[in-house]
Amino acid sequence: ASLRLSTPVPPGHIFSKVSEKFAEELKAKSDGRLEIKVFPFGKLGRDPENAQMLQAGALNFAVIPAGFMTNRESSLNGWFLPGLFNGVEGAGKATQLPAAKAMLDKMDAQGMVGLGYVIAGMRHLISVEPVNSLMDITNKKVRAFPAPIFNEWWLSNNSAPTALPLPEIAPALTTNLLDIVDVDLDLVVALKLYQQAPNLTLTNHMTFPGIMLVSKKWWDKQSAEDQALIREVFADAEQWGIEEQAKVEQANLQTLKDAKVNIIRIDAADYAQEAKSIRDRYIENDKLIADFYNQVRAQQQ
Amino acid sequence: MLTIISWVNRGLAQIEKWTLVALSASLGLLLIVQVVLRYLFDSPLFWAEEVAVQILVAMSFLGVSYLIYRQQLVAIDFIYLMLAKPLRRLASCLFQLVALASLVLFAWLTYQWVSDPLVQSELSPTTQLPRWYNYSVLLIALMAMSFHQLVNWFESLRNLVLGEGV
Amino acid sequence: MITLAVFFISLFMGLPILITLLVGTLVFLQQSDLSMLMGSLPLQLYGSLEKSGLLAIPLFMMVGELMNRGGLTDRLIALASMLVGRLHGGLAYVNLLTNAITSSILGSALAQIAVMSRVMIPAMEKKGFKRDFASAVTVSGGLLGPIIPPSMVMIIYGVIAFQPVGALFMAGVVPGILITIGFAIIIFLIGLFCGFPREGQADAPKVTLAEFLKDIVPLSIPLIIITGIAAGVMTPTEAGAIGSLLALLIGTLVYRSLRWSELPDVLFRVALNAAMITGLIASATMFGWALSFEEVPDRVVALINGVTDSPIVFLLLINLLIIVLGMFLESMSILIVMVPIVLPAALAMGIDPIHFGVVISLATLVGLVTPPLGPGLFVVMATTPISMSALFKSMMPFLLMMFLCMALINVVPALSLWLPAMFGLM
Numbered sequence: 068a069s070l071r072l073s074t075p076v077p078p079g080h081i082f083s084k085v086s087e088k089f090a091e092e093l094k095a096k097s098d099g100r101l102e103i104k105v106f107p108f109g110k111l112g113r114d115p116e117n118a119q120m121l122q123a124g125a126l127n128f129a130v131i132p133a134g135f136m137t138n139r140e141s142s143l144n145g146w147f148l149p150g151l152f153n154g155v156e157g158a159g160k161a162t163q164l165p166a167a168k169a170m171l172d173k174m175d176a177q178g179m180v181g182l183g184y185v186i187a188g189m190r191h192l193i194s195v196e197p198v199n200s201l202m203d204i205t206n207k208k209v210r211a212f213p214a215p216i217f218n219e220w221w222l223s224n225n226s227a228p229t230a231l232p233l234p235e236i237a238p239a240l241t242t243n244l245l246d247i248v249d250v251d252l253d254l255v256v257a258l259k260l261y262q263q264a265p266n267l268t269l270t271n272h273m274t275f276p277g278i279m280l281v282s283k284k285w286w287d288k289q290s291a292e293d294q295a296l297i298r299e300v301f302a303d304a305e306q307w308g309i310e311e312q313a314k315v316e317q318a319n320l321q322t323l324k325d326a327k328v329n330i331i332r333i334d335a336a337d338y339a340q341e342a343k344s345i346r347d348r349y350i351e352n353d354k355l356i357a358d359f360y361n362q363v364r365a366q367q368q
Numbered sequence: 369m370l371t372i373i374s375w376v377n378r379g380l381a382q383i384e385k386w387t388l389v390a391l392s393a394s395l396g397l398l399l400i401v402q403v404v405l406r407y408l409f410d411s412p413l414f415w416a417e418e419v420a421v422q423i424l425v426a427m428s429f430l431g432v433s434y435l436i437y438r439q440q441l442v443a444i445d446f447i448y449l450m451l452a453k454p455l456r457r458l459a460s461c462l463f464q465l466v467a468l469a470s471l472v473l474f475a476w477l478t479y480q481w482v483s484d485p486l487v488q489s490e491l492s493p494t495t496q497l498p499r500w501y502n503y504s505v506l507l508i509a510l511m512a513m514s515f516h517q518l519v520n521w522f523e524s525l526r527n528l529v530l531g532e533g534v
Numbered sequence: 535m536i537t538l539a540v541f542f543i544s545l546f547m548g549l550p551i552l553i554t555l556l557v558g559t560l561v562f563l564q565q566s567d568l569s570m571l572m573g574s575l576p577l578q579l580y581g582s583l584e585k586s587g588l589l590a591i592p593l594f595m596m597v598g599e600l601m602n603r604g605g606l607t608d609r610l611i612a613l614a615s616m617l618v619g620r621l622h623g624g625l626a627y628v629n630l631l632t633n634a635i636t637s638s639i640l641g642s643a644l645a646q647i648a649v650m651s652r653v654m655i656p657a658m659e660k661k662g663f664k665r666d667f668a669s670a671v672t673v674s675g676g677l678l679g680p681i682i683p684p685s686m687v688m689i690i691y692g693v694i695a696f697q698p699v700g701a702l703f704m705a706g707v708v709p710g711i712l713i714t715i716g717f718a719i720i721i722f723l724i725g726l727f728c729g730f731p732r733e734g735q736a737d738a739p740k741v742t743l744a745e746f747l748k749d750i751v752p753l754s755i756p757l758i759i760i761t762g763i764a765a766g767v768m769t770p771t772e773a774g775a776i777g778s779l780l781a782l783l784i785g786t787l788v789y790r791s792l793r794w795s796e797l798p799d800v801l802f803r804v805a806l807n808a809a810m811i812t813g814l815i816a817s818a819t820m821f822g823w824a825l826s827f828e829e830v831p832d833r834v835v836a837l838i839n840g841v842t843d844s845p846i847v848f849l850l851l852i853n854l855l856i857i858v859l860g861m862f863l864e865s866m867s868i869l870i871v872m873v874p875i876v877l878p879a880a881l882a883m884g885i886d887p888i889h890f891g892v893v894i895s896l897a898t899l900v901g902l903v904t905p906p907l908g909p910g911l912f913v914v915m916a917t918t919p920i921s922m923s924a925l926f927k928s929m930m931p932f933l934l935m936m937f938l939c940m941a942l943i944n945v946v947p948a949l950s951l952w953l954p955a956m957f958g959l960m
């Protein structure tokens with residue numbers, strides 16, 4: 068029987084595309100011995116179920132957003148320090164840093180093996196009213212990913228973070244239940260959110276990595292050669308994913324320009340003060356986050 | 369012995385009943401407060417939705433347990449009702465046992481899951497409380513369901529032996 | 535195969551559906567060599583209810599329960615008599631109109647039929663209407679419950695199909711009005727050809743302004759709920775919360791027919807009724823999840839795609855399938871089991887998921903009133919001495935009209951999609 072890989076997103080999303088690429092290459096390089104069937108769209112489960120099945124050995128592979136895994140491994144919050152990266156390429160390079168690899172090693176304690184990262188699009192804001200500076204979001208309702216650092220970030224900007232399920236976002240924008248969505252361009256294009264909220268503010272305030280995780284129970288039963296092969300094949304898929312997402316990011320931006328979306332830019336420098344207060348708190352509490360931050364800054368020099 | 373069991377069974381159901389009343393009331397209250405905070409004060413509670421969902425989950429499983437106590441779960445029984453009475457008692461006794469076995473198995477699986485150290489380390493994204501606090505509601509409910517089902521099975525067994533009821 | 539056999543034998547031998555789904559899942563995993571998944575079942579059971587869309591279920595039940603206890607439903611019946619009671623065959627129209635109005639509060643057809651049959655059938659019989667006709671009008675009117683928002687069926691569809699519940703609610707409004715008009719035509723035609731009793735007219739109360747104002751108060755609740763959702767002031771869940779608050783206040787303070795001491799009992803019934811549905815959702819979702827490991831849904835899609843590539847033929851097949859299943863299975867479980875399997879095929883054919891939600895919800899309703907398993911018929915039979923065959927026979931004209939409306943709604947997506955699109959909900 069083939070191995071199972073679960074992703075929480077549609078087949079067109081980079082998490083699923085990298086998974087397919089990985090499955091394809093692995094089958095070829097193992098002469099058909101290691102065959103993976105990709106189940107996208109959360110067919111086998113959403114993030115909590117995927118994590119549990121990996122631990123139990125009921126599932127072989129899954130891409131799980133790092134944002135979800137922060138609830139189990141807090142050093143992953145390093146990825147979400149606001150204003151740390153200004154694009155997919157920069158975040159992609161950071162996946163190779165020793166501190167980023169050290170975060171993956173920590174997955175071992177969760178009964179999982181972290182093979183590497185899949186970098187999704189950068190986080191921006193799409194809004195009903197134009198957002199020209201972060202002052203404009205004061206008292207506004209922002210849909211945010213349900214994890215503490217997202218919540219803290221929007222609270223520190225004096226806005227009201229709201230956790231809302233994906234299908235409710237578009238209607239909530241029309242009906243002013245929501246003013247702003249903290250979102251990547253993939254989702255804006257896929258759900259055509261610009262029809263409800265025609266203003267896009269490119270903030271690059273956070274990156275949004277997924278982690279390719281393997282069930283440790285299954286992994287430990289594989290031969291050293293197979294383990295090395297799987298790692299090697301995923302390393303290629305990881306790089307392919309970063310380049311692919313950089314292209315997708317450009318294409319998405321073009322789609323939005325063609326759709327006459329009002330595009331505004333805010334530099335990281337414009338929210339440096341708020342970003343620093345969050346960053347200092349996380350760096351102080353976690354040595355690995357401090358290392359990650361310093362290594363990223365050094366890499367960016 | 370049987371009197372004690374049925375006394376415990378009724379006591380358990382009373383506890384379930386008043387817990388359900390409390391859960392139902394807090395669900396309504398929480399969501400009304402959330403609407404007021406959202407519209408009048410523009411400051412919704414970040415955790416309201418999640419806590420409300422957890423209340424719904426607890427209400428669902430405890431409610432199912434009470435429904436098992438009252439034997440009021442939705443069932444399709446038109447063929448069963450066509451059977452002759454003695455046959456009906458036999459089928460009832462058999463299927464009550466199947467139900468008991470599956471509930472006990474689920475309770476055991478849930479115990480394994482809730483007591484797993486990896487599961488115990490997981491925190492809720494919005495409240496930052498350990499998730500297994502919530503999960504153990506399922507374990508408690510399944511144990512209560514199993515107990516009610518055990519009593520139901522005893523009853524069907526007694527009916528079968530004595531040729532009474534149904 | 536073994537799973538299927540165990541599943542159907544248990545189901546028809548009276549093992550509760552929820553328990554049958556638990557047993558079915560265990561047997562399926564055992565049979566397909568997937569026993570390592572058993573450890574994941576508890577989280578699956580738990581996680582399937584962690585969906586905020588489901589919150590609307592207990593809240594709309596709360597609105598309905600509080601409205602009934604607070605005497606608000608009776609006021610609505612009085613209001614309907616005032617409006618259409620003077621027509622020839624008045625009470626039949628009153629019955630239908632009251633059903634349409636209370637449908638905008640109650641979310642389930644069974645609750646609707648239960649409430650209305652206690653009140654309307656004896657009233658119509660007293661005025662000389664035949665018992666089977668009175669029952670048929672009541673049951674048919676009850677079918678409006680889940681079409682006119684709010685609707686449990688639509689909430690559940692929304693959660694399973696990942697669609698906004700507000701848009702689904704709005705999508706039901708035009709079809710609901712269409713079917714109401716259709717049923718009114720049937721009542722008119724029956725009156726024309728078979729005649730109504732001479733004393734058939736209701737003693738329609740004189741329309742005095744004071745009476746009218748007193749009876750119209752409860753109507754504010756569905757109005758606030760529907761406009762609140764449509765205008766985007768509230769989510770369906772919040773609308774349910776506000777509706778409950780209003781019903782509580784009106785019932786206790788305005789009409790004074792609801793005592794505070796009754797409140798625990800109301801809350802308890804809400805919890806039990808909600809658990810009856812959500813418990814089923816949890817176990818059916820878990821069963822469906824187990825099936826997806828063996829790619830059962832994908833195989834069904836492939837099978838359907840092999841048969842037809844025309845959306846109309848596809849919808850016809852889905853309707854037939856659900857109506858046949860509806861003869862034996864309870865409607866909520868059909869929805870829970872079928873939607874994850876057939877929705878991907880529908881999307882692949884370019885059918886709008888909101889339109890599909892309306893179509894599939896309508897089809898499950900038919901099952902409520904078709905023998906041998908027709909819960910809607912049982913509810914009436916519990917309060918009114920009438921045989922199932924007599925009841926079903928007198929329902930035939932209404933069912934034919936229902937099929938006609940369904941055909942129209944299937945073929946013309948705009949009937950469902952126009953309103954939610956107008957409010958920008960999709």
Ligand code: NA
Binds near residue numbers: 638640682684
């Ligand atoms: Na309704």
Ligand code: NA
Binds near residue numbers: 904
């Ligand atoms: Na039926």
